[in-house]
Amino acid sequence: MLSEAARPYIQASVPVLREQGVTITKTFYKNMFSEHPELTRIFNMGNQASGAQQQSLAAAVFAYADNIDQPEALTPVVSRIVHKHASVGIRAEHYPIVGRHLLGAIQETLGEAATPDLLSAWEEAYGLLANAFIEEERKLYAAAETEPGQLLNMTVQEVQDQSLNVRSFLLTPEAGASLPSFMPGQYISVEALLPDGMRQLRQYSLSDAPGKTHFRISVKREAAGKETPAGRVSNWLHDTVKAGDTLRISPPFGDFTPDTNTTEPIVLLSAGVGVTPMISALNDIAHRHPGRRVIFGHAARSPAFHAHRDELAHAIELMPNLVCTVFYEDVDGDHSGNNWNNHAVTVQSGRMNVSALPEWDVNEIPVYMCGPMPFMQAQWKALVAKGVPASRIHQEVFGPGLLDHLR
Numbered sequence: 001m002l003s004e005a006a007r008p009y010i011q012a013s014v015p016v017l018r019e020q021g022v023t024i025t026k027t028f029y030k031n032m033f034s035e036h037p038e039l040t041r042i043f044n045m046g047n048q049a050s051g052a053q054q055q056s057l058a059a060a061v062f063a064y065a066d067n068i069d070q071p072e073a074l075t076p077v078v079s080r081i082v083h084k085h086a087s088v089g090i091r092a093e094h095y096p097i098v099g100r101h102l103l104g105a106i107q108e109t110l111g112e113a114a115t116p117d118l119l120s121a122w123e124e125a126y127g128l129l130a131n132a133f134i135e136e137e138r139k140l141y142a143a144a145e146t147e148p149g150q151l152l153n154m155t156v157q158e159v160q161d162q163s164l165n166v167r168s169f170l171l172t173p174e175a176g177a178s179l180p181s182f183m184p185g186q187y188i189s190v191e192a193l194l195p196d197g198m199r200q201l202r203q204y205s206l207s208d209a210p211g212k213t214h215f216r217i218s219v220k221r222e223a224a225g226k227e228t229p230a231g232r233v234s235n236w237l238h239d240t241v242k243a244g245d246t247l248r249i250s251p252p253f254g255d256f257t258p259d260t261n262t263t264e265p266i267v268l269l270s271a272g273v274g275v276t277p278m279i280s281a282l283n284d285i286a287h288r289h290p291g292r293r294v295i296f297g298h299a300a301r302s303p304a305f306h307a308h309r310d311e312l313a314h315a316i317e318l319m320p321n322l323v324c325t326v327f328y329e330d331v332d333g334d335h336s337g338n339n340w341n342n343h344a345v346t347v348q349s350g351r352m353n354v355s356a357l358p359e360w361d362v363n364e365i366p367v368y369m370c371g372p373m374p375f376m377q378a379q380w381k382a383l384v385a386k387g388v389p390a391s392r393i394h395q396e397v398f399g400p401g402l403l404d405h406l407r
Contacts, residue, residue: 002068002125009121010068017065020109021058028105029054036097041199042088046232061102064129079255082136087189087253088201089149090137095130102126144180144251151191151248152177154215158243162218163300166273166307167238168207171215171247182210182252184260184281185368185396189250190217192233202233205370205396206252207276207308209283215249218307220273256396258368260284265293267360269379271352271371272300277396278370279308286318293321295360299352299375302330316345327352351375354382362388370396 002010017024029048033040047053060077067073103123107114141148154171162168173179189201204217221238222231241247258266258281266285270278275298285292300306306326316322325346348356352375367388369379376397383393 002128006121006124007068009118010065010125013065013118013122014062016110016113017058017062021062022054024102024105024109025054025057025061027108028057028101031104031108032097032101035101039094039097042090042094042201044202045198045200046229064125068125078132078136082133082140083253083255084203085133086137086140086144086148087187087203087250089250090133091148092134092138095134099123099126099130140253144253146251151189151250152180154247154249156241156243156245156247157214159241162307163309164304165221165223166218166305167221168216168218169237169241169247171217171249172213179213179215180251182206182215183257184209184284185257185277186252186254187277188215188217188252190233190237191248192236194232194236200233201250205254205276205280207280209280209287211284211287218273218276220307254396256368256370256394258394259366260288263289263292265295265360265365267295267297267357267365267367269297269352269354269367269369269371271298271375272305273307274369274371274375274396275307276370278368279311281368282315282322283311286315290319291321292319294319294323295358296322296324297327297352297354297357298324299327299371300329302328312345323358325357327356352379354379354386362386362392366392366394368394368396373397 029043033043044053047056060081063077064074103119103126106122107119110118137148153174155174156169157172158170160168160170185205187203187205189203192200192202194200204219206215207218208214208216219234219237220231222234224230256277258268258277260281268278268281278296278298282294282296285294296312298306298312303309306328312324316324325348327348327350329350331347331349346356367383369376371379376395380393380395384390
């Protein structure tokens with residue numbers, strides 16, 4: 001527990017962090033990578049280039065300070081972060097490095113305002129948070145029967161195109177090795193050895209049900225945007241990885257795990273490549289409880305960009321109580337109206353609108369959603385406006401959007 005002497009300094013930091021948080025985190029990453037370039041392997045350098053990582057850390061530090069008197073509010077955040085840390089192999093010895101550079105960045109940014117008492121308070125607060133992370137990550141590594149940073153060699157058994165910009169990779173373990181278990185919704189980290197020699201880890205949801213002889217990931221080719229570079233790892237996977245190649249992956253991690261064991265109704269919402277954890281959950285439900293009531297909503301640019309459409313159609317054949325609504329910004333003539341490849345699917349034009357979905361008991365039925373950040377933010381607001389309690393909304397996101405429930 002934070003000492004009474006340190007508490008007022010952390011609380012007084014909240015307005016400063018709101019204004020200077022991104023400046024602090026930019027300074028932090030610049031100084032840390034300069035002194036420890038080996039850590040660039042752990043961090044997503046694409047997010048560094050776009051500024052997303054700096055904003056994410058600033059939001060996390062701000063949330064920690066703003067909720068210093070109600071640490072239970074941070075439990076979902078801590079859980080999500082430690083799973084991500086475990087997937088990239090964060091070790092206990094990394095935390096003193098991070099702490100030293102974070103305090104240094106606070107001092108460098110705030111100047112004389114960073115008094116010895118303020119820095120001492122933040123050193124104490126960071127130490128408490130670091131110890132909590134270290135303990136939770138220790139438990140995750142033990143449960144996965146792995147060591148921090150240990151990767152598994154997998155053979156690419158098959159490569160499949162799922163849409164115009166999504167490609168699946170089926171991965172099988174080396175001869176004699178077993179396939180780790182996982183829950184629908186979890187992800188693995190994949191190591192990429194890029195042409196310039198840089199090693200990067202990226203997280204991809206497992207996109208098929210458990211119980212198979214392989215893992216499957218479905219990767220969107222990330223094209224360059226107006227303010228964002230092309231995805232180096234996704235393009236590397238699309239352009240260079242073929243059947244017979246070896247990929248190194250982490251064991252599965254992640255706490256976004258729709259319950260596929262119960263027969264209670266569930267709502268699954270996704271957009272774009274965010275369909276991957278949802279199709280994993282849906283395939284598992286179709287196997288375990290095909291009579292379960294499932295409301296499935298998905299948004300895509302057009303049918304040609306709708307990944308795993310065939311599997312969704314197959315699930316509809318198996319599940320009489322599956323109700324599906326798809327939203328296409330550009331609806332082809334072949335897929336317009338209420339008939340979707342001869343399957344009863346409601347097709348809507350435009351972006352997802354939760355009011356177009358079938359009604360459900362908002363107080364009892366959980367909602368799981370995954371997709372791009374603007375989609376997540378829009379659906380969160382729409383669901384809350386519909387009366388869905390925040391505790392019933394589960395989202396797969398790592399970044400500032402993860403903190404919406406704290407606002």
